[in-house]
Ligand SMILES: CC(C)(COP(=O)(O)OP(=O)(O)OC[C@H]1O[C@@H](n2cnc3c(N)ncnc32)[C@H](O)[C@@H]1OP(=O)(O)O)[C@@H](O)C(=O)NCCC(=O)NCCSC(=O)C[C@H](O)C(=O)O
């Protein structure tokens with residue numbers, strides 16, 4: 205079944221930051237990601253893990269999807285993270301720094317062994333050079349594991365590849381495109397990486413537009429100030445909605461019954477555009493229902 209819930213914005217916060225986690229319950233984000241990995245110092249890992257579990261069990265996050273980012277299974281904390289989260293009401297576990305399909309299989313098996321409910325998904329970060337080279341194999345794991353999402357991690361990818369994080373992200377474009385294609389070929393959701401420049405709204409907007417045009421569902425964020433721009437860019441615009449409504453109306457017109465292609469406002473529209481239009485309207489309705 206298609207999931208019509210919007211996934212425009214995922215806001216990360218360190219699970220060691222109680223104030224941020226409390227604030228998340230009132231922020232306009234589609235998902236929150238409580239982080240145990242890079243935002244939490246090694247000496248604070250155990251305390252952050254306990255705080256994360258307590259926060260999600262306390263509830264109050266409403267429509268926001270709850271995602272927990274664990275430490276990698278090769279670190280001293282990864283297995284304890286999985287064990288602690290198994291009974292926690294999260295929608296997905298996000299795993300960092302996977303390199304290939306074997307990592308995904310191990311993570312999914314680890315979730316099974318830890319006792320996660322069958323509907324809890326596995327999302328993985330695409331943030332190592334090896335992962336980029338193995339995108340197809342990794343995404344293909346969705347057939348036989350819990351894998352259901354990709355999240356780009358361009359800070360780590362920049363660090364390990366030497367690719368510079370510059371405005372425009374030209375050197376990253378092949379990665380963005382290949383990650384989207386691998387995700388779509390396997391039914392995964394896919395979110396763009398973060399924009400570190402908290403105060404540069406123009407840069408954030410440009411990255412959101414680029415990601416939206418590249419096919420991403422949404423973008424990951426690091427600060428509440430980034431939410432409004434991201435939510436606006438990834439939501440269908442008024443023009444998108446008006447166009448979608450006109451396509452649906454045209455195909456519903458009795459004069460067009462049985463036609464597969466129409467001329468509408470100077471453009472060709474086919475049944476595939478009807479399907480796209482219906483998706484736009486479903487997303488817009490889901491956002492409006494918030
Ligand atoms: C980046 C920050 C450290 C900035 O912190 P600070 O300067 O203290 O923020 P503000 O004073 O502007 O905060 C104003 C209020 O907003 C709340 N706040 C701030 N950030 C968040 C947040 N992320 N979620 C929820 N609420 C937040 C503050 O509590 C203030 O509230 P109030 O006191 O009521 O006024 C900080 O923003 C931060 O820690 N951001 C998240 C960092 C993080 O999680 N990093 C890890 C994920 S990113 C990553 O790893 C990418 C990937 O793996 C890759 O490789 O690229």
Ligand SMILES: [Mg+2]
Nearest residue numbers: 331357359360
């Ligand atoms: Mg990272």
